[in-house]
Amino acid sequence: MPLHVATIVPGGWxxxxxxxxxxxxxxxxxxxxxxxxxxxxxxxxxxxxxESDPNAPKLGNGGDGDGKKKGDA
Numbered sequence: 001m002p003l004h005v006a007t008i009v010p011g012g013w014x015x016x017x018x019x020x021x022x023x024x025x026x027x028x029x030x031x032x033x034x035x036x037x038x039x040x041x042x043x044x045x046x047x048x049x050x051e052s053d054p055n056a057p058k059l060g061n062g063g064d065g066d067g068k069k070k071g072d073a
Contacts, residue, residue: 010018023030
């Protein structure tokens with residue numbers, strides 16, 4: 001007798017029961033996860049637009065633009 005996918009996938013009330021259990025177990029973490037996801041999306045969009053954080057460290061060779069590194073004579 002072959003195993004059908006329909007026997008594995010939970011039905012309507014079973015899905016509701018599973019969601020209720022997940023909500024009871026992880027309900028206190030959902031707002032923090034949503035906040036982190038939202039701020040990640042905002043940062044991603046800023047990166048696509050080319051906007052940068054003024055407090056972020058500048059990437060480069062560490063010099064003042066003359067091609068020499070700090071400490072070189």
